[in-house]
Amino acid sequence: MQYVVFFLSIFMCIGAGTAYAGTNVPYVVDTNTIALYHFDEATLGVTPDAVGNHPGTLNGNAAISAGGKFGNGLLLDGSGDFVRLGNVHQDPVKITWQGTVEAWVKLSSALPPTFAVLASGREYGGYWDDGWFLGRWATTGSPNLSFMIWKEGFGMQVADSGIAASELVGGWHHLAGTWGPAGVQVWVDGVLKNTNFNYTSGLPNPGYQTALVGAESNGNCTPGMIDEVRISDIQRSFQALRLPSAVLLLLLDD
Numbered sequence: 001m002q003y004v005v006f007f008l009s010i011f012m013c014i015g016a017g018t019a020y021a022g023t024n025v026p027y028v029v030d031t032n033t034i035a036l037y038h039f040d041e042a043t044l045g046v047t048p049d050a051v052g053n054h055p056g057t058l059n060g061n062a063a064i065s066a067g068g069k070f071g072n073g074l075l076l077d078g079s080g081d082f083v084r085l086g087n088v089h090q091d092p093v094k095i096t097w098q099g100t101v102e103a104w105v106k107l108s109s110a111l112p113p114t115f116a117v118l119a120s121g122r123e124y125g126g127y128w129d130d131g132w133f134l135g136r137w138a139t140t141g142s143p144n145l146s147f148m149i150w151k152e153g154f155g156m157q158v159a160d161s162g163i164a165a166s167e168l169v170g171g172w173h174h175l176a177g178t179w180g181p182a183g184v185q186v187w188v189d190g191v192l193k194n195t196n197f198n199y200t201s202g203l204p205n206p207g208y209q210t211a212l213v214g215a216e217s218n219g220n221c222t223p224g225m226i227d228e229v230r231i232s233d234i235q236r237s238f239q240a241l242r243l244p245s246a247v248l249l250l251l252l253d254d
């Protein structure tokens with residue numbers, strides 16, 4: 001009896017200037033996906049949720065356009081353009097003590113001081129964020145992409161990526177924010193850039209009015225393209241995607 005074992009381990013080196021290959025295919029719905037948008041199509045201004053519970057409503061000039069990260073994407077001019085998802089943690093009820101929001105984003109050079117890629121809160125124009133915010137909030141004084149959890153009466157719980165938003169202009173980048181027992185985390189291109197350990201509670205208000213793509217409640221919008229938005233009820237780790245991608249075991253029995 002002869003055993004021949006081949007281990008083929010492919011480690012992806014992810015550093016400055018290299019593409020993030022870990023999620024270089026569109027997602028499929030898994031048990032922790034509560035909403036997933038491929039932005040490949042829209043019918044009468046409504047784009048489907050691959051999970052099926054929370055289709056997105058296009059507002060302003062928001063349009064499904066060629067040139068997405070995978071197939072088509074969501075094209076936004078940065079003024080009044082966004083997609084309303086509703087409260088994705090209701091109907092059916094999902095846990096909120098941990099979670100992840102993420103998107104592929106190609107920012108245009110016309111970035112305003114404050115922009116929101118993904119946010120939750122009141123309706124657009126309702127002037128109250130309430131939950132997650134992925135983008136840049138000018139009054140924090142940081143020029144960087146950040147992820148925050150907003151908690152009324154407690155202030156914003158910020159994880160600052162340390163990466164100036166201007167450095168992200170012009171190319172596709174995978175951006176993610178997580179909350180839960182590990183703290184508030186911000187990920188850029190599959191690398192954990194910062195953790196705020198001071199806040200390990202969940203979403204302050206599971207009854208937030210709506211999630212928004214490309215804007216937040218105060219009307220701050222994001223110019224550029226967004227694709228492949230996924231919202232999950234688990235605090236995902238993207239580092240795991242850097243583990244060996246293939247293990248080949250050949251068992252020869254003669």
Ligand SMILES: [Ca+2]
Nearest residue numbers: 038068070072
């Ligand atoms: Ca797409």
Ligand SMILES: [Ca+2]
Nearest residue numbers: 060061077079
């Ligand atoms: Ca517009």
